[in-house]
Amino acid sequence: MKPGVGRMTRDEYVKLKKRKEEKKRLKQERLAKRAKAEGEREAEEDGGSSATTSETRTLSIAVPGSILENAQSAELRTYLAGQIARAACIFEVDEVIVYDDLPDTDAGRRVGVDEQVYGVRTVRRCCAQLARVLQYLECPQYLRRSFFPVHKDLEYAGLLNPLDAPHHLRQADDFAYREGIVTNHAGKAGHSYVNVGLLKEVSVKKELAPGLRVTVKLLPDKSSKKLRGEVVAPSEPRAATGVYWGYTVRIAQALSDVFCRAPYPGGYDVTLGTSDRGVSVHGLAEGSLSQHRHALVVFGGLQGLEAALESDDKLTVDDPALLFDHYLNTCPGQGSRTIRTEEAVLVSLAVLRPKFSLCEQRDNFKHTAKN
Template identity: 30%
Template sequence: MTLSVLIPSSVVREAEDKREATRKLGYIARSATVFRVDHLIVFPDRGGERRLGGEFVETVLRYAATPPHLRKKIWGRRDELEYVGVLPPLRVSSTTGSESTDSGSLTQGIVTEVGPDDRVRVNCELQHPVSLHVPESVSVREGTRVAIRISSREPVRARIVDTPLSGFDVSCLDLVDALEHAAAGITVATSRHGDTVTTGRLPELAARVNRAGATIAFGAPGRGLPVILGDDNAPDSQTQTDEKTVSPANVDTTGDNTASEVVEPNVDPGFDLWLNTIPQQGSEVVRTEEAMFASLALLTITE
């Protein structure tokens, strides 16, 4: 099963400062880790961005996804990473030690340069970056995490292997492109105006996700997916709260503050389903990271 999550570049639009925005992205990274998300994709929502936009979101999430022992080597000092000390530890199993076998230890590295002749430069737990051949079955680009089998450290003997890695990759794609390139499975848009997930419907939904995988999209604070997609008739756009008159904590929502009703979006880039995964929410607002925990917990449940 391949699981992808799509979040907008405006996801930190309500954060009062860079520190709070970093903390919010840490919760998103935690959610992706807890539910074994494979791909975390940031799609552009330029109209919803404020001081911190897509580049900041992508950088912080990429940093969070980087194994701790490689972070300093890969990232150094960057303005976007000023407050990464507030990020919660992800504790991904593959980043807490190497798996040893008779053929060597298994670790992971980050591709820092793609060269000719199917070779790449990789930073890993070895003292210096190494140039390695890329197997035909492995697709890489700069920033890709790869599994490396180290059979000797002096002299260095290592190779890239086609082995699944724990943790998630981060990329930036237009929403339409992300759906077109989605792995086999269903594509789901989450919205408080979507079809309600009921106990009768849940087994079928979860079975589809666990059998074939899914790509699940979330909205931003004060901007549900219909609004982001430019649906002028969406309830979100008709009842948008004036965020200047309330505190940021009261406007952090993946939808709006109106009563829930099923709405067929006029602008749909190709989702298979529009789902309301928190049909009886007790708060007027649900944060994006909270919606991720609630939605992924439901849709990945097993028999």
């Protein structure tokens, strides 16, 4: 007889132990079945979301950072970067790549940058400034103070025209998704609070590090005074609603890195280079590029793509046209001897839009104001 059991016989004790073990086994089986069911449900939801996201086509552009070197003052450098940002927003560009098209002969002009943000540790100063201004303008106004401390590159950013992008929501705008920053306000275990530009912070059922930028889907909950939401992938608002949701920025150390470090599985399936030495863009029929999934349009600097190719030791071809599926002159019969890069971006994206059929892919952004 086991001490502490009282007058229970050994056989009774063995039977009781077996019953407890059987209950424990059944409980574990129920928990396992429940976990499996929840896992399958989440997998189905993720699969559906992935499928929706994969159907969303993307457009990327690559511009050389050296275009800022040609500006005559700090104010003009900042304004030039603002023109690139405006063009990217107007034509719903998903990714802007700032690449270095100059030979690496002056290491002293390189500066350190955040590797987690840009993917590189050091970069030419003009590339860093262009990328920083592009990111600053893409960020909603109510988040800028949190993500962009005072910096010399942003000294004249206040002069720039705002993007007024769909995800730059005002406080009175009513929309299902919002960009936000995780605050350091303490919540219950497994929860965080996110500032999304409203009077109240949104509670999300996920423990996140403070200072992280996240995309939040607001959940309707009339039974609670608290605002509740869930953190979703940055691509979900575009995939779920068709509304343009801004662009990402990355830096490439050379022209070859533009292609090699694509963020999409399989890379870019359609690549276009722009040059006055290319074939006329009017040779492409409307909708001829409509089957693309991830398109890339590359622009040259003051010396064109030829200079960028010559400065890249990783590329062995002599003709930049060999790097692209299409090497196009997007403004044949131009009246000026040269077209500046910021002008080429606007002209090219405007003339290429019907080729991609992007104008029919998405609906215009509409929102309603709260009463």
